[in-house]
Amino acid sequence: MAEIVLDGITKRYPDGALAVRDFNLTIADGEFVILVGPSGCGKSTTLNMIAGLEDITEGTLRIDGRVVNDRAPKDRDIAMVFQSYALYPHMNVRDNMGFALRLAKVDKAVIRTKVEEAARILDLTQHLDRKPANLSGGQRQRVAMGRAIVRDPKAFLMDEPLSNLDAKLRVQMRTQIAALQRRLGTTTVYVTHDQVEAMTLGDRVVVMRGGLVQQVGTPQHLYDAPVNLFVAGFIGSPGMNFLGATLEQNALRTSLGDLAVDDRLRRLLERQDAPRELIVGIRPEDFEDAALVGERRTGQACTATVDVRESVGSDVYVHFTQEGGPAGITELAELAADSGLADTGMRGHRIVARLDPATRAAEGSPMDLWIDTSRIHVFDPATGANLTHPERAEY
Amino acid sequence: MMSHRGRTLTGWGVVNLLVILYALIPVCWIAALSFKDPSTLTDGNFIPREWTWANYRGIFQTSEFTRALVNSIGIAVIATTIAVVLGTMAAYAVARLRFPGKRVLIGMSLLIAMFPPISLVSPLFNIERVLGIFDTWAGLIIPYMTFSLPLAIYTLSAFFREIPWDLEKAAKMDGATPAQAFRLVIAPLAAPGVVTTAILVFIFCWNDFLFAISLTSTTAARTVPAAIAFFTGSSQFQQPTGSIAAAAVVITVPIVIFVLLFQRRIVAGLTAGAVKG
Numbered sequence: 001m002a003e004i005v006l007d008g009i010t011k012r013y014p015d016g017a018l019a020v021r022d023f024n025l026t027i028a029d030g031e032f033v034i035l036v037g038p039s040g041c042g043k044s045t046t047l048n049m050i051a052g053l054e055d056i057t058e059g060t061l062r063i064d065g066r067v068v069n070d071r072a073p074k075d076r077d078i079a080m081v082f083q084s085y086a087l088y089p090h091m092n093v094r095d096n097m098g099f100a101l102r103l104a105k106v107d108k109a110v111i112r113t114k115v116e117e118a119a120r121i122l123d124l125t126q127h128l129d130r131k132p133a134n135l136s137g138g139q140r141q142r143v144a145m146g147r148a149i150v151r152d153p154k155a156f157l158m159d160e161p162l163s164n165l166d167a168k169l170r171v172q173m174r175t176q177i178a179a180l181q182r183r184l185g186t187t188t189v190y191v192t193h194d195q196v197e198a199m200t201l202g203d204r205v206v207v208m209r210g211g212l213v214q215q216v217g218t219p220q221h222l223y224d225a226p227v228n229l230f231v232a233g234f235i236g237s238p239g240m241n242f243l244g245a246t247l248e249q250n251a252l253r254t255s256l257g258d259l260a261v262d263d264r265l266r267r268l269l270e271r272q273d274a275p276r277e278l279i280v281g282i283r284p285e286d287f288e289d290a291a292l293v294g295e296r297r298t299g300q301a302c303t304a305t306v307d308v309r310e311s312v313g314s315d316v317y318v319h320f321t322q323e324g325g326p327a328g329i330t331e332l333a334e335l336a337a338d339s340g341l342a343d344t345g346m347r348g349h350r351i352v353a354r355l356d357p358a359t360r361a362a363e364g365s366p367m368d369l370w371i372d373t374s375r376i377h378v379f380d381p382a383t384g385a386n387l388t389h390p391e392r393a394e395y
Numbered sequence: 396m397m398s399h400r401g402r403t404l405t406g407w408g409v410v411n412l413l414v415i416l417y418a419l420i421p422v423c424w425i426a427a428l429s430f431k432d433p434s435t436l437t438d439g440n441f442i443p444r445e446w447t448w449a450n451y452r453g454i455f456q457t458s459e460f461t462r463a464l465v466n467s468i469g470i471a472v473i474a475t476t477i478a479v480v481l482g483t484m485a486a487y488a489v490a491r492l493r494f495p496g497k498r499v500l501i502g503m504s505l506l507i508a509m510f511p512p513i514s515l516v517s518p519l520f521n522i523e524r525v526l527g528i529f530d531t532w533a534g535l536i537i538p539y540m541t542f543s544l545p546l547a548i549y550t551l552s553a554f555f556r557e558i559p560w561d562l563e564k565a566a567k568m569d570g571a572t573p574a575q576a577f578r579l580v581i582a583p584l585a586a587p588g589v590v591t592t593a594i595l596v597f598i599f600c601w602n603d604f605l606f607a608i609s610l611t612s613t614t615a616a617r618t619v620p621a622a623i624a625f626f627t628g629s630s631q632f633q634q635p636t637g638s639i640a641a642a643a644v645v646i647t648v649p650i651v652i653f654v655l656l657f658q659r660r661i662v663a664g665l666t667a668g669a670v671k672g
Contacts (some may be wrong), residue, residue, distance in 0.1 A: 054562050074570040086561035090583045099579075100569035147569070 002064035002154040003029045004050065010058035011045050011211075017044040023059070023209045028385060032178075033204035035194055037234070038338035043191045044159055044213040050189060051157050051167065052076050064154055066328040074103075079148035081130040083142045084158040087147075094128045097146045118146045121180070121216045138169050142241075145180070150220055155187040162197065173199060193338075195235055199223070207231050210335070225391075228385040232281050233335040238352045240377070242332060243322065252378070254280055254353075255322045257302040259373055272387050274380065279329070281377035281386075284317070287353030289361060290368035300371045302349070306361050316355045318367075323349070331384050422647070429640035436636055437598040442587075454626075460642055462614045467646065468531050472599040474539035479593045482547025483585070487577075489548060491563075501548075508545035510671060512538075516609045523610055527584030530612045537554035538606050550595065554588025555581075594657055596652055619646045626640035 009023040020042040027033050028103045034302050035043040048054040050061060052073035060067050079100070087096050094115055097100075102110045119125045132140055141161065148156055161177070162170045178201050181188050186286040192198055199219040207222065207230070209215040215227045219235075226232035232240045243254045247269065251258035259280065261269070290301045308319040353369060360368045378387045428436065429450050431443040438444065443651070454460040463513070519538060523529040528537070558581060566576035607621035615622060623642045626635040 050562075051568060072572075073567045074572065080565070080568040082561045082565060084561045085566035087564060088565075088580055103570045129472070136410065147565075151569075186537065260549060332627075333484055 003027065003062075004082050004155060004187060004189070005062040006050070006059070007045075007062070009040070009046065009056055009061060010296075011048060011049060011054065012057040018211050020049070021181045023213055025206060025213070025216065027187055027189065030187055032181050032188045032190065032201060034190045034192060034198040034201045034205045035164065035208060036195055036198035036205055037208035037214075038334065039193060040210075041208040042210050043193075043206075045191060045211075046208075047080075047157050047191045050155075051078060051080050058334075062390065072361065077151075077153050078155045078157065079151050079153040080157040080160045081148050081281055085132075085144040085161075085164075087143055088141060089132055092131055093124060093135070093143050093146075096132065096143055097150045097345075100147065102307050112375075113332055114150050115146075117152045118204065121149070130274070138173065139164055141165060141173060142197050145177070146245050149180070149184065153186070156181070158190045160186065160192055161190075162386035163192070163194070177201065181358065182210045190292050196237060203206065205235075208213070209234075209331075214377055225386075226377070226390055227386055227389055227390045229279065229281075229329065229331040229379050229386070233332065233387065234338075234380070236283060238317065238354075240283050241279045241351045241353075243349075243351075245278045245378075247276045247278055256371070257300070259300050259371065259376065261374070265378070269387060270377065272380075274378070274387055275382065277381060279350055279379040281379060282371060283375065284354040284382065286372040286375045287318075288356065288370045288372070289302060289355045289359035290370040291360070292356050292358055293370045298374065300373050302369050302371065303365045303366050304369055306363050309361055309363050311357065314357065315366055316357050316359050318353045318355055318359070319348065319392045320351050320353075328383055329384070337340075399584045423426060423642045423646075425643050428636060429644045433633060433635060433637050435504050436634070439560060450637040451645070454488050454638050454642050454645070459614065459625070460619070460638075463617050463619045464645075466532070466614075466616055467601060467618040468621075468622075470539070471597055472618070474536045474543065475534070475593055475597045477536070477553075478540045478543045478547050478596050482495055482544055482592060482596075484590060485544070486548045486551030486555050487581075490552045491560070502549055504545040508549075512542065516605060517607075520609055522609060529610060530616050532616050534610050535606060535616055535618070538610070539600045539603065543599050545597055546599065547592050551585070552590045553586055554585055554591075558584050589655065594653055597653075601650060603647070 004027040006023050006025045006027075009020060010018070011020040013017050023042075023046055025033070035044050035046060042340045045054060049056050050063075052068070052071060056069050061069055062074060063078070063377060080345055088099065091099065095113045097118060098111045098271065106114075115128070116125070119128055122145060124139065124142055124146060126133060127139060127143075134144065135143065141164070144161065149203045158177075162173050165173060174197060177190075190197075190201060199222075204216060205222055209230050215222060222231060222235045226235060226240075228240070233242070243256060245252040245254045245259070247253075247261075248258070250266075251260055291381075293299065304320045304322075306318050307321055310317040310319070355361065359367075376388070379385065380387055424441070427441055427443055430446050430448075432449065434449045435444055482666045485504075489497065515538075520529070528534040553588050562580050563576050566580045567573075572580065602620065603618070604620040607618040608624065610616040611621060613631050617625075617643060623639050624650070626642070636656075
């Protein structure tokens with residue numbers, strides 16, 4: 001168990017490409033940190049640099065207070081779980097799990113006890129003498145975990161360990177990993193591109209994009225107070241809705257109608273010299289069927305025609321299309337490409353609202369929507385910065 | 396009435412049978428000749444009237460053939476070993492590492508494989524005489540190695556590419572040195588590929604006639620395919636047909652046994668090379 005400190009870590013490839021730029025993070029002893037971002041954002045490269053599988057171009061990496069930049073992976077005492085599991089196909093489960101200890105010349109009886117203990121925790125006892133080829137996906141995944149925990153290392157590194165499992169098993173294993181990490185109390189760095197995994201597993205989440213850290217924080221903080229368009233759009237499912245808006249005297253003019261600007265928001269925007277053209281972000285749950293909202297709650301009503309109504313039991317998702325969403329914003333284009341939205345070929349700009357199941361919204365007919373204006377986010381289209389971020393309010 | 400499927404199967408069966416006969420008849424012919432008594436060689440019978448081991452006894456009585464057999468085995472084994480060891484290292488680098496000039500290296504090895512050996516025979520003859528390795532084992536081992544290395548590198552790199560890169564990383568994370576990772580994780584997985592390559596290279600060296608006949612002049616390094624050409628009858632009026640046939644059978648049998656034993660592996664190896672190379 002150990003603290004991991006990344007101080008200005010940079011990775012530059014020989015061809016000049018920057019994979020990771022100035023990564024600063026202190027991972028506390030026993031903490032569970034998630035690196036999340038779309039593919040190519042540098043999260044795996046960062047993990048590989050902590051592991052020692054890739055060289056660090058600049059900056060220092062300290063594990064347990066010692067600089068380990070130039071140490072081989074074997075001298076860093078950290079274990080890694082790979083996306084492909086990377087089980088040794090010619091060894092049985094017992095030998096796979098005990099491989100590291102055998103290399104470390106640990107006494108045979110001790111290896112046996114440790115492997116059996118780990119197998120018991122992971123429910124692998126009856127599979128110890130089988131080869132990886134004869135195991136199911138979930139069992140292989142557990143062997144990969146077992147290989148890591150047998151060693152009792154200073155830290156676990158996990159590189160998308162669940163992405164090869166089917167959806168149901170993934171949810172189960174996610175809970176197991178969280179429970180296991182809490183039980184062992186080992187510092188863990190976990191890489192994923194799945195924001196749901198990131199939100200549910202981590203003590204802290206690091207959102208990365210194009211080699212740069214965008215924001216670090218607890219899952220709830222990232223959700224409530226994203227620093228920029230990218231984080232806002234990446235965290236949350238379904239994602240935040242973005243609308244182009246023009247700042248008028250007392251309102252933000254959007255395709256959904258004028259949204260009133262209250263004193264707090266006006267002061268914030270004035271103080272930051274906000275441009276007239278802005279982007280408004282609204283979370284799906286900040287909409288509600290106007291008919292179901294009590295009189296007392298302040299907000300704004302608007303009308304839209306329902307395209308699709310999806311009921312999931314506890315909630316109803318209502319999709320509608322708006323003309324002319326915010327265009328030419330690279331962050332949004334990137335998010336759309338990452339979620340596959342860009343490939344669906346749908347015209348117009350989709351808005352998703354999460355409504356109470358009591359709603360009478362019907363496909364093809366217009367409905368009155370209520371928007372909780374106190375919870376909207378306003379972004380600067382030029383920089384992508386969230387002008388309504390709470391830290392900005394304290395200036 | 397035969398179904399369409401049945402007719403297709405029969406059709407293929409007939410074609411396969413023809414191909415197998417076409418390939419096997421010369422082999423059977425040689426085998427039949429080797430068992431014939433010299434006096435009945437030209438009696439027009441495919442199957443010998445009187446079976447005899449005389450031809451086999453004959454070739455093992457003189458040192459001409461046994462010496463050549465020793466040369467063949469020695470040269471083929473040494474050339475194969477060196478080619479496979481070098482090929483394994485080169486293929487590992489080709490499959491695993493990114494380095495400048497990799498494409499050039501692969502291209503060069505392909506170039507060597509494509510070079511017609513016959514065009515190199517006279518320069519090699521001169522070079523080897525100047526260097527003093529003409530008519531020695533080394534004089535054959537070196538060109539065999541050169542010509543089989545591209546084959547070895549190609550087949551082996553296809554095998555290495557099949558081994559997931561993550562396994563080596565996992566071994567490193569588990570605390571293995573690069574040497575341990577190679578020895579304990581990569582080598583066991585690459586073993587089938589190495590065996591396949593070794594057999595292919597061995598067959599190439601074993602069967603070669605061109606270099607063997609051109610770069611040797613005495614029994615010091617003459618291998619069996621070349622030595623057979625120097626067989627003489629017991630008198631100048633007698634053809635050495637029987638002895639030649641017997642010698643051909645003797646050097647074919649080990650290869651046939653090899654190939655039968657490793658058949659699946661070799662086919663897998665060849666296709667792996669074909670698709671991935």
